Amino acid sequence: xxxxxxxxxxxxxxxxxxxxxxxxxxxxxxxxxxxxxxxxxxxxxxxxxxxxxxxxxxxxxxxxxxxxxxxxxxxxxxxxxxxxxxxxxxxxxxxxxxxxxxxxxxxxxxxxxxxxxxxxxxxxxxxxxxxxxxxxxxxxxxxxxxxxxxxxxxxxxxxxxxxxxxxxxxxxxxxxxxxxxxxxxxxxxxxxxxx
Amino acid sequence: xxxxxxxxxxxxxxxxxxxxxxxxxxxxxxxxxxxxxxxxxxxxxxxxxxxxxxxxxxxxxxxxxxxxxxxxxxxxxxxxxxxxxxxxxxxxxxxxxxxxxxxxxxxxxxxxxxxxxxxxxxxxxxxxxxxxxxxxxxxxxxxxxxxxxxxxxxxxxxxxxxxxxxxxxxxxxxxxxxxxxxxxxxxxxxxxxxx
Amino acid sequence: xxxxxxxxxxxxxxxxxxxxxxxxxxxxxxxxxxxxxxxxxxxxxxxxxxxxxxxxxxxxxxxxxxxxxxxxxxxxxxxxxxxxxxxxxxxxxxxxxxxxxxxxxxxxxxxxxxxxxxxxxxxxxxxxxxxxxxxxxxxxxxxxxxxxxxxxxxxxxxxxxxxxxxxxxxxxxxxxxxxxxxxxxxxxxxxxxxx
Amino acid sequence: xxxxxxxxxxxxxxxxxxxxxxxxxxxxxxxxxxxxxxxxxxxxxxxxxxxxxxxxxxxxxxxxxxxxxxxxxxxxxxxxxxxxxxxxxxxxxxxxxxxxxxxxxxxxxxxxxxxxxxxxxxxxxxxxxxxxxxxxxxxxxxxxxxxxxxxxxxxxxxxxxxxxxxxxxxxxxxxxxxxxxxxxxxxxxxxxxxx
DNA sequence: GATGAATGAGTCTTCATTCAT
DNA sequence: GATGAATGAAGACTCATTCAT
Numbered sequence: 001x002x003x004x005x006x007x008x009x010x011x012x013x014x015x016x017x018x019x020x021x022x023x024x025x026x027x028x029x030x031x032x033x034x035x036x037x038x039x040x041x042x043x044x045x046x047x048x049x050x051x052x053x054x055x056x057x058x059x060x061x062x063x064x065x066x067x068x069x070x071x072x073x074x075x076x077x078x079x080x081x082x083x084x085x086x087x088x089x090x091x092x093x094x095x096x097x098x099x100x101x102x103x104x105x106x107x108x109x110x111x112x113x114x115x116x117x118x119x120x121x122x123x124x125x126x127x128x129x130x131x132x133x134x135x136x137x138x139x140x141x142x143x144x145x146x147x148x149x150x151x152x153x154x155x156x157x158x159x160x161x162x163x164x165x166x167x168x169x170x171x172x173x174x175x176x177x178x179x180x181x182x183x184x185x186x187x188x189x190x191x192x193x194x195x
Numbered sequence: 196x197x198x199x200x201x202x203x204x205x206x207x208x209x210x211x212x213x214x215x216x217x218x219x220x221x222x223x224x225x226x227x228x229x230x231x232x233x234x235x236x237x238x239x240x241x242x243x244x245x246x247x248x249x250x251x252x253x254x255x256x257x258x259x260x261x262x263x264x265x266x267x268x269x270x271x272x273x274x275x276x277x278x279x280x281x282x283x284x285x286x287x288x289x290x291x292x293x294x295x296x297x298x299x300x301x302x303x304x305x306x307x308x309x310x311x312x313x314x315x316x317x318x319x320x321x322x323x324x325x326x327x328x329x330x331x332x333x334x335x336x337x338x339x340x341x342x343x344x345x346x347x348x349x350x351x352x353x354x355x356x357x358x359x360x361x362x363x364x365x366x367x368x369x370x371x372x373x374x375x376x377x378x379x380x381x382x383x384x385x386x387x388x389x390x
Numbered sequence: 391x392x393x394x395x396x397x398x399x400x401x402x403x404x405x406x407x408x409x410x411x412x413x414x415x416x417x418x419x420x421x422x423x424x425x426x427x428x429x430x431x432x433x434x435x436x437x438x439x440x441x442x443x444x445x446x447x448x449x450x451x452x453x454x455x456x457x458x459x460x461x462x463x464x465x466x467x468x469x470x471x472x473x474x475x476x477x478x479x480x481x482x483x484x485x486x487x488x489x490x491x492x493x494x495x496x497x498x499x500x501x502x503x504x505x506x507x508x509x510x511x512x513x514x515x516x517x518x519x520x521x522x523x524x525x526x527x528x529x530x531x532x533x534x535x536x537x538x539x540x541x542x543x544x545x546x547x548x549x550x551x552x553x554x555x556x557x558x559x560x561x562x563x564x565x566x567x568x569x570x571x572x573x574x575x576x577x578x579x580x581x582x583x584x585x
Numbered sequence: 586x587x588x589x590x591x592x593x594x595x596x597x598x599x600x601x602x603x604x605x606x607x608x609x610x611x612x613x614x615x616x617x618x619x620x621x622x623x624x625x626x627x628x629x630x631x632x633x634x635x636x637x638x639x640x641x642x643x644x645x646x647x648x649x650x651x652x653x654x655x656x657x658x659x660x661x662x663x664x665x666x667x668x669x670x671x672x673x674x675x676x677x678x679x680x681x682x683x684x685x686x687x688x689x690x691x692x693x694x695x696x697x698x699x700x701x702x703x704x705x706x707x708x709x710x711x712x713x714x715x716x717x718x719x720x721x722x723x724x725x726x727x728x729x730x731x732x733x734x735x736x737x738x739x740x741x742x743x744x745x746x747x748x749x750x751x752x753x754x755x756x757x758x759x760x761x762x763x764x765x766x767x768x769x770x771x772x773x774x775x776x777x778x779x780x
Numbered sequence: 781g782a783t784g785a786a787t788g789a790g791t792c793t794t795c796a797t798t799c800a801t
Numbered sequence: 802g803a804t805g806a807a808t809g810a811a812g813a814c815t816c817a818t819t820c821a822t
Contacts, residue, residue, distance in 0.1 A: 006806085024219040028792065038808045043793065117350070124376070134378045140347060140367040141376060147346025148339035155312070155338050172335040180375030181319070181336060183329045201781095223817065233783040235820080244817065396802095414609040418796065428804040430799080439796065507740070514766070524768045530737060530757040531766060537736025538729035545702070545728050562725040570765035571709070571726060573719045591785085613813065623787045628814065 007045050010035045011059075014052050019100035023053055023108065053108075060105045061112070067091045071123060073130070080132065081174070088170045092153065096166060099157040106154050117142045145177055202240050205230045206254075209247050214295035218248055218303060248303075255300050256307065262286045266318060268325065275327065276369075283365045287348065291361060294352040301349050312337045340372055397435050400425045401449075404442050409490035413443055413498060443498075450495050451502065457481045461513060463520065470522065471564075478560045482543065486556060489547040496544050507532045535567055592630050595620045596644075599637050604685035608638055608693065638693075645690045646697070652676045656708060658715070665717065666759070673755045677738060681751060684742040691739055702727045730762055 013035035017026045028049060032042050046052040067090035071083040078086075095102035105112075120142035127133035152173055161169070208230035212221045223244060227237050241247040262285035266278045273281075290297035300307070315337035322328035347368055356364070403425035407416045418439060422432050436442040457480035461473045468476075485492035495502070510532035517523035542563055551559070598620035602611045613634060617627050631637040652675035656668045663671075680687035690697075705727035712718035737758055746754070 027790090039793085040795080040809065041807055044806070049792070113346070113350075117346075127376070131378055132381070133376045134374070136370065136376060137363075137367045140364055141371050143346040143350050144343035144368060144371045147342035147344065147349075149342065151308070151312075151338045151342025151345065152335060154342075155308070168332075169335055172332045173339060175331065176336050176339045176375065178375045178377045179329070180371065180373045181322070181328045181331060182373045183326055186327070222815090234785090234818090235783055236781080238818070239781070417794095429797090429806090430804055431802085433797070434802070503736070503740070507736075517766070521768055522771065523766045524764070526760065526766060527753075527757045530754055531761050533736045533740050534733035534758060534761045537732035537734065537739075539732065540736065541698070541702075541728045541732025542725060544732075545699075558722075559725055562722045563729060565721065566726050566729045566765065568765045568767045569719070570761065570763045571712070571718045571721060572763045573716055576717070612811090624813095625788065625815080626786055629785070634813070 006037070006041070010037065010042060010045055010052070011056060015056055015100045015104065018053060018056065019103040056101075056104060057108060060101050063094060063101075064091065064105070067094050080127075081178075085170060085174060088149070088173065089166065091149075092156075092166050092170055093163075095153045096157045096161050099160075102153055102157040106150055113146065117146050120145055148176065149173065201232070201236075205232065205237065205240055205247070206251060210251055210295050210299065213248060213251065214298040251296075251299060252303065255296050258289060258296075259286065259300070262289055263314075275322075276373075280365060280369060283344070283369065284361065286344075287361050287365055288358075290348045291352045291356050294355075297348055297352040301345055308341065312341050315340055343371065344368060396427070396431070400427065400432065400435055400442070401446060405446055405490050405494065408443060408446065409493040446491075446494060447498065450491050453484060453491075454481065454495070457484055458509075470517070471568075475560060475564060478539070478564065479556065481539075482556050482560055483553075485543045486547045486551050489550075492543055492547040496540055503536065507536050510535055538566065539563060591622070591626070595622065595627060595630055595637070596641060600641055600685045600689065603638060603641065604688040641686075641689060642693060645686050648679060648686075649676065649690070652679055665712075666763075670755060670759060673734070673758065674751065676734075677741075677751050677755055678748075680738045681742045681746050684745075687738055687742040691735055698731065702731050705730055733761065734758060 010031065013033075014026075014031045016034070017030045021030065026049075028039065028042055031052075032039055035042075046055065068087050069083065071080050071087070073080060077083070095105065117139075121138045124133055124136070124138035124141055128135060128138065152169065156169060205226065208228075209221075209226045211229070212225045216225065221244075223234065223237060226247075227234055230237075241250065263282050264278065266275050266282075268275060272278070290300065312334075316333045319328055319331070319333035319336055323330060323333065347364065351364060400421065403423075404416075404421045406424070407420045411420065416439075418429065418432060421442075422429055425432075436445065458477050459473065461470050461477075463470060467473070485495065507529075511528045514523055514526070514528035514531055518525060518528065542559060546559060595616065598618075599611075599616045601619070602615045606615065611634075613624065613627055616637075617624055620627075631640070653672050654668065656665050656672070658665060662668070680690065702724075706723045709718055709721070709723035709726055713720060713723065737754060741754060
C-alpha cells in the first residue's frame with residue numbers, strides 16, 4: 001500500500017526467520033512467503049541475502065546505541081549507578097521485548113563484543129580512579145560484565161517479560177556486578193587460597 | 196592403532212576447520228584435504244557432516260565434564276572456594292589451551308547453556324542455605340556467572356596463555372563473582388535507587 | 391512530432407547499446423535509461439526486446455537497399471564499373487559513417503548474406519555473359535566479394551572516415567576485386583600448380 | 586570408460602550445441618543431456634560455462650595455427666603460390682570438415698581477425714617488394730582477402746564437401762585473389778572513372 | 781577398507797514482461 | 802498514454818552424499 005511498507009514487510013518477515021533459523025538456514029523463499037511478495041520483488045529492495053541481514057543488524061545497532069547514554073558525573077547528574085541502571089533497563093527492554101532482534105544481535109554481531117567491552121573497560125577505569133570501584137583488572141572484569149548481561153538476555157528473551165520483571169532482572173544483574181555473591185556477613189575468603 | 200588413527204586424523208582436521216569457519220562454511224573438502232583421505236573415506240567413519248560435528252561436540256562435553264567436579268562440603272574437603280577455583284582453572288585451561296575446541300563449544304553448543312546454568316543455580320542455592328552466599332536470585336545470578344565465564348574464555352582463547360596467566364584470569368573472575376566491583380570502603384549504593 | 395519522437399528516441403538509444411553490447415548483453419534497462427522513458431513505456435512502442443532489434447535491422451536493410459541501385463547497361467548509362475563504384479561508395483559511406491548500424495548489420499543480419507551474395511552472383515553471371523568478367527565460378531566469387539567488403543567495413547568503421555578516405559578505400563576494394571593482386575607485369579602463375 | 590573420454594564427450598556435445606545456438610542460447614542442460622552426464626559432473630570438468638567455451642576456442646586456434654605454415658622463399662622451396670595453396674587447403678579442410686568448429690571460430694573469435702589480417706598484410710608487403718604482387722594498399726587488401734576466405738568458409742561449411750570440391754573452392758578463391766574478376770582480354774577499366 | 785568420479789536436489793539471482801494506478 | 806513496482810520463470814552453480822571399482 002504505502003511504499004515504505006513493502007520494505008518493512010520484508011524486513012519484518014526476515015527478522016522473524018533469521019532469528020529462528022539463523023542466517024545460513026534461512027532461504028529467500030522463507031522470507032518472501034510470509035512477506036507475501038514474489039521472488040523478484042525481494043531483489044527490488046535488497047541486493048543480496050547478505051544485505052538484508054546486514055541491514056537488520058545495522059538497525060539493531062543503531063537502536064542499541066540509542067539505549068546507551070554516556071554516564072556523566074556531576075552534582076546535577078543522577079548518581080552514576082542510576083545512570084547505569086537506566087542504560088541496562090533500556091537495553092534489556094529493547095532486546096527482551098524484541099526477542100528476534102535480540103537473538104540476531106547476540107549471535108551474529110561479531111566484532112560488536114570487543115567494542116562494547118572496551119567501552120565498559122573505560123568506564124571501569126574511571127570508576128576506579130574515582131574510588132567507586134575497587135582495584136580490579138578492568139579488561140577481564142569488562143568481559144565478565146558483558147558476558148553476564150548477554151547470557152541473561154539470551155535466556156530471558158525466550159519468554160515475554162513485563163516492565164516489573166525486567167526491572168527485577170536489571171536489579172539482580174546490577175547487584176551481582178556490584179556486590180558479587182559473597183555473604184557480606186562473612187570475612188573475605190581470599191586468604192584461603194592454598195588450603 | 197592404524198584404524199583408530201584414521202578417525203582421529205579426520206576429527207583433528209575437522210576441529211581445526213569447524214572452529215575457524217563454523218559449521219556452515221566448512222565443506223567436506225575442507226576436512227578431507229588436511230586429513231589426507233578420500234571423499235568416500237570420510238563417509239566410512241561418519242554418516243553425515245552433522246554427525247562429525249556432533250561427535251566433536253560430544254567429546255568436548257565429556258572433557259568438559261571431567262574438568263568439573265562436584266563441590267563437596269566437609270571438614271576433610273578443601274574449602275568450597277578452592278574446589279570452585281580448581282574447577283574454573285581446569286575449564287579455563289582446557290578451553291584456552293585448545294582454542295579451537297573452545298570456540299566450537301561456545302558458539303554451537305546450544306542447549307548446553309541451560310544445563311550448565313542449572314548446575315550453577317543448584318550450587319548457589321546450596322551456598323545460600325549454607326550462608327556462604329548472600330540472598331540472591333540464583334537463576335539470574337547463574338546466568339551472570341556462566342555468561343561472564345564464557346565471554347572471558349571467548350576473548351582470551353584467541354591467544355595462547357601460560358599457566359600463570361590462566362591462574363590470574365581465574366582469580367580475577369572469581370573475585371568478580373564473589374566480591375563484585377564495588378569499592379568495599381564505600382557503603383552500599385543501593386539506598387539511592389530513586390535519586 | 392511528439393509521438394514519433396518517442397519511438398525514435400528509443401530506437402536511437404537501442405542502436406547505440408545494441409552495437410556496443412550485442413543483443414544478448416543488452417538489457418531493457420540499458421535502453422530505457424538513455425531514452426529517458428519508463429520501463430512500461432518501452433512496451434508501448436515495442437512488443438518484445440527481439441522486436442526492437444528486428445525493427446532496427448529492418449530500417450538498416452531499407453537504408454542499405456536504397457544505397458544499392460541495379461546496374462543497368464546501355465549507351466545512355468554510366469559505365470557499369472562506375473555504377474558499381476557508386477553502389478560501393480554509398481554502402482561504405484552509410485556503414486562507416488554510422489558505425490553502430492554497421493556493426494549491428496554485420497554481426498546479426500543472418501540470412502542477409504545469402505541474399506546479397508545471390509544478387510552479386512547474378513551480376514557476375516551477367517558480366518560474364520557480356521564479356522566484362524572472366525570465366526569464373528560466380529557463386530564462390532560472390533562470397534569472396536561480399537566477405538571482402540564486409541571485413542573492410544567491419545575494420546574501417548571503428549574510426550570515423552572522411553569522404554576522401556572512403557573514396558580511397560572503395561577504389562582499393564574495387565581494384566582488388568577487378569585486378570586481383572598479381573603484378574600484371576608477370577605472366578600467369580597458374581601453370582605451376584604442381585611444382 | 587576411459588578417463589579422458591568424459592571430458593571429450595562433454596566437449597564434443599558442447600561444440601555441437603554452441604555452434605548451433607551460439608554461446609548465449611546454449612544452456613548447461615543442452616550440453617549435459619547429449620553428453621549423458623549429470624549437472625554436477627559438468628562442473629567437475631569445467632569451472633564455468635564460459636570456460637568450456639574458451640577451451641573450445643583455444644583448441645580451435647591451436648589447430649588452425651597448425652594448418653598455417655609460414656611461406657618461405659628459396660630455390661629449394663615450392664613456389665610461394667603453392668605454399669599459399671597448401672595453407673588455404675588445410676584451413677578450408679579443417680573448417681569445412683568440422684563445420685561446428687568453423688562456425689564457432691568465425692563468429693566468436695574476436696580479436697583473431699586483426700591478428701590474421703596483420704599476418705596477411707606482412708606477406709603482401711613482402712610480395713610487393715619481391716615484385717610478385719602489384720602495388721596495392723596492403724592493409725585494405727589484407728582485409729579483402731581475409732573477409733573473402735571467411736565468407737566462403739562460412740557459406741560452404743554448411744554442407745559437407747569432399748577433397749575434390751575443397752580443392753576446387755581453394756582454386757577459385759586463389760584465382761579471385763590473384764587475378765581478380767576482369768576479363769583479361771579487356772584493357773584496364775580504370776581510365777573511365779568519371780565517365 | 782579405500783577411492784574419487786558421479787550425482788542431482790537445492791539455492792541464489794536475473795531480467796523480460798505485465799499491470800494497477 | 803505513461804509509469805515503475807511487481808512478477809515468476811529460468812538459469813548458473815554448489816556441495817553433501819553415493820557407489821562402482
